[in-house]
Amino acid sequence: MAYCNKVITDIFSPFQEHINAEQDVRDEIRTIMKDIERSLREIVISLQVIHSEIDCEKIHNSILKSRELFEEIRKGYDALDKIIPAGQYYRYNDHWRYTTQRLCFLASLIVFIEKGTLIDRTTTEQILGVHKKDNIHLDLEDYLMGLLNLASELSRFAINSVILGDYSRPLQISKFVAELNAGFRLLNLKNDSLRKRFDVLKYDVKKIEEVVYDLSIRGLTGAGQSQEAVTKTAE
C-alpha cells in the first residue's frame, strides 16, 4: 500500500495536473475557434454570390462584406496569439489547422476575384491576421492547402460563369490554374495529406480545360465578347 501511494503522488498526480492545465488551454482555444468559424461560415455564404450573379456591383458588395467579416477573424487570431504559450504552436495546432486552411482559401478567392492574381503568402497572413505575430504564424502547408481548395472552387466557378454567359472567365481561370499546377509540380510532396489533396488538382485542371474546349470549339472565345469581359475584369 505504501508503494501505491508513492507511485500515485510521485507520478500520477503531477500527470493529472498536467492534463488538466492543458485541457484548460484547449477549452479556451475552442471558444475562440467557435467565433472564428462563425465568421468563416458567413464569408463562405457571402462569396457564393459569384456562382449565381454576373452583376459586378453585387459581387463587389459580397467581397466588401467578406473583407469586413475578416476583421472579426483577425480579432479571433489576435486572441489566439495571446493564449498559445511561446513555442507551442504545434502542440495545439489541431484546433485551428482545418479552419486556417479554409480561411486561406477564402482569402485567395477574394484576391483572385479582385485582381485575378495568385495571393502571396504575406498577403494571406495579413488578411487572416497572423502576420508577424509572436506565437502564431501561417503554416506553409495550410497556405498551400488553401490554394488547392481555390483550384476546386474555380473549376466550379468556370462552369457557372458559362451558365451566366461570361465566356471569358473560364479562359482566365484556365490560365491561372495551369500556373498553379506548374507551381505545385515543383514541390517534392511526401505521402501526406497535402499530397492527397494535390492529387485532386489534376481533375480540377481537367474540368476547366473541358469547359475551355467546349467554348473554343463553338467559337465562343471570340475576340469581341471576350475582349469586353477582359477589360471588365482588368478594371
Place this chain on the structure above:
Amino acid sequence: MSKNRGRSKIKKNRCFVAFRAFSCELDEKHDRHENIVKLSRDITIESKRIIFLLHSINTDIDSKKLSVLEEAGKRLQTLCDNNFKTIAKELIGHDPYLYHRAFTSGMQEFIEALCFFQYIKNNHLESWNAVNINFQYNDEEATQFQLLFSQYDFIMGIADFTGELMRKCINSLGGGNINDCFQLCNFVRAINTGFLGLIYSGNRELSRKAYVLRQSLNKMELVCYNIQIRGSEIPKDMLLNVIESQDIDSDVDEGFSM
C-alpha cells in the same frame, strides 16, 4: 499584345519563384523529420537491448546483478548524453511539438528501459521532474538547450514498462523466486490504480495502453493466485506449466518464449 505577354511572363515567374522557395522549405522540414525518425529508431533498438539485458539478471547472484545494473546504467546514460542530445540539437530554434511524432516512440521505449532499470535498482520510479533533468543540455559555449520530454511519453513509457514486469514475474516463477512474483504484482497493481484514477478524455493511445496494462495485471494476478492455492501441492518449477495451460487465450505475450 506583346506588352501583355511580357507582363504575364513576369507574373508567371513570380509564381515560379515563390514555389521554388516553398519547395526548399518543405524539403528542409521533411529532411529534419526523417533525420529525427532515424535517430529515434536507434534509440528504440538500444533501449530494447537494455531491457533484454536487464531481464537476464538472476537475482540470486548479487555480483552479477551489480555488474548488469552498472552496464545498463551506463548505456542508458549514453543514450541521454549522445542520441537524445543529437535530437535536441537538431531541434534548436524549431518548435519541438512539430517534430514530436518523429521521436515519441524512441522516447517511450527509453522510458520503458529507464523505469525497468530504476525498479530493479531502487524498487521505485522517479518522478517526471527528476527524469526531465536528463534532457537539459549545455553546449561547449555554455548555451543551454533542452529536449521536449512530453508528460504523455512518460506515462505511456510507464504503461509499456508494466509489460516487462509481467515477463519478469513469469521468469521469476520459472526461477522459483515466489516472493518476487507477489512484489511485482503489487507494484503493477499500484500503477494500474494510478491509471484508473486518471481523467483523460479522448486520448486513444493512452486508453489502449491502459487496456494492455490491465491484461498484464490479470495475468500476474493469475500467477499469484496459483502460487497461493497450489504452492504447497506441486513442486515450484511445475507451477509454470499449470499457469501456461490455463492461459491459452491470452495473446499479450508479444512473442515472448520461455
